[in-house]
Amino acid sequence: MHRYLTGFDKYNTKLPIYVEKPFSDDQVNRLRDTIEKNRLRDVEYKKVPGNQEQYNGFNRFDPKKIVHMSRLLIEFDCPKDIEKTMDSYAKPIYKDDIALCHYNYIDYNSKYGDGRYAPSLPPHLDADENLVTFNYQIGGNIDDWDVWIEDKPYTLKNGDAIIFSAVNQVHWRPKRKFKEGEFVEIVSFDYCPLDNYRFTGEDNPIDPFKYPEKRKKYLDSLNSLPEFQVAWKIYNEMGIKEGIQEESLGKLI
Numbered sequence: 001m002h003r004y005l006t007g008f009d010k011y012n013t014k015l016p017i018y019v020e021k022p023f024s025d026d027q028v029n030r031l032r033d034t035i036e037k038n039r040l041r042d043v044e045y046k047k048v049p050g051n052q053e054q055y056n057g058f059n060r061f062d063p064k065k066i067v068h069m070s071r072l073l074i075e076f077d078c079p080k081d082i083e084k085t086m087d088s089y090a091k092p093i094y095k096d097d098i099a100l101c102h103y104n105y106i107d108y109n110s111k112y113g114d115g116r117y118a119p120s121l122p123p124h125l126d127a128d129e130n131l132v133t134f135n136y137q138i139g140g141n142i143d144d145w146d147v148w149i150e151d152k153p154y155t156l157k158n159g160d161a162i163i164f165s166a167v168n169q170v171h172w173r174p175k176r177k178f179k180e181g182e183f184v185e186i187v188s189f190d191y192c193p194l195d196n197y198r199f200t201g202e203d204n205p206i207d208p209f210k211y212p213e214k215r216k217k218y219l220d221s222l223n224s225l226p227e228f229q230v231a232w233k234i235y236n237e238m239g240i241k242e243g244i245q246e247e248s249l250g251k252l253i
Contacts, residue, residue: 006168010095015132016149016164018156019089022136027082028159031187032138034076035105039063049209053114069120070113070178074105078189089163090132090191098131101192101199105138109183119184121173122247123148123231125222126166127206127215128198130190133166139185148172151230166190170231175239 008015023031043057045065053067064073083100091098108119126133135147137156146153149164149171156162164171197204208215222228236247 008165008168011093011165012095013093015093015169016154016162017089017093018154019161019163021159022085022089022161023082023159027079027085028138030079031082034079035074035138035187038074038076039072065112067112067114068117070108070110070117071119072107072109072112074107075103076105078103086134086189089161090134090189093132093163094191097194098191099194099199101190101196102128102130103187103189106186106188107183108186110178110180118176118178120175121171123170123172123228123235125168125170125228126190127218128167128190128204129192129196130166131168131193132163132191134161134163134189134191136161136187136189137184138187140183142182142184145173145176145184148174148231148234150227151234170227172231172235174235175242175244177242177244 038061041057041059041062043059043062045055045057045062048054048056055065055067056062057064060075066073078100086100090100108121110118113119135156137158137160140158143155143157147156147162148154149162149169154162192198203210205211206215206218232247239245239247
């Protein structure tokens with residue numbers, strides 16, 4: 001089982017780091033084209049087991065509908081030159097070898113919530129060894145939905161990125177009442193150690209379907225963390241000010 005909140009002794013740079021316009025116009029256009037081709041796939045959906053409302057296709061590149069968080073996820077093949085650009089930012093941050101292990105496009109839009117849910121990203125730590133995450137905002141038409149990393153907000157503008165450690169830093173976005181047509185588009189790229197299961201072909205050690213007891217134990221341990229509780233306190237207090245009801249802990253994404 002991988003660990004979380006392992007500290008920053010192996011980091012060469014203090015995180016987070018804000019990066020303005022990391023990609024060229026040509027790179028952004030090709031990234032967008034790659035994503036949009038997968039958005040148009042003809043998908044036969046199946047519901048993911050559990051109480052939450054998520055629907056996946058049968059192919060890795062089929063868009064995933066996350067109804068309870070009102071968002072769409074799309075995986076794609078990352079162009080090599082874009083990966084090389086991110087490597088130049090991400091790899092020098094960590095003392096040991098890391099590599100791009102996972103990435104996806106996320107469209108936060110109320111149209112995916114079935115009229116019942118607003119787009120959301122509650123406080124969480126990633127359920128993987130994402131030592132360095134390159135979070136790129138490829139589009140959006142609102143500017144008041146900050147990314148919170150630990151207890152500080154960061155305003156991410158279209159075309160910019162923020163780099164942080166998703167397994168070491170609790171991160172989230174505040175509750176917000178979205179209007180029809182409002183959206184934010186993120187492409188999140190994760191860097192893991194070379195012995196991560198994604199590279200070795202082994203199972204995820206806390207896979208929620210294969211190892212539910214280990215997953216529950218991992219999640220329970222998160223809820224006792226002071227960093228986690230502080231983030232949830234801020235998250236719920238801000239939600240109450242917006243007239244949005246309080247939620248409980250227990251988020252692991």
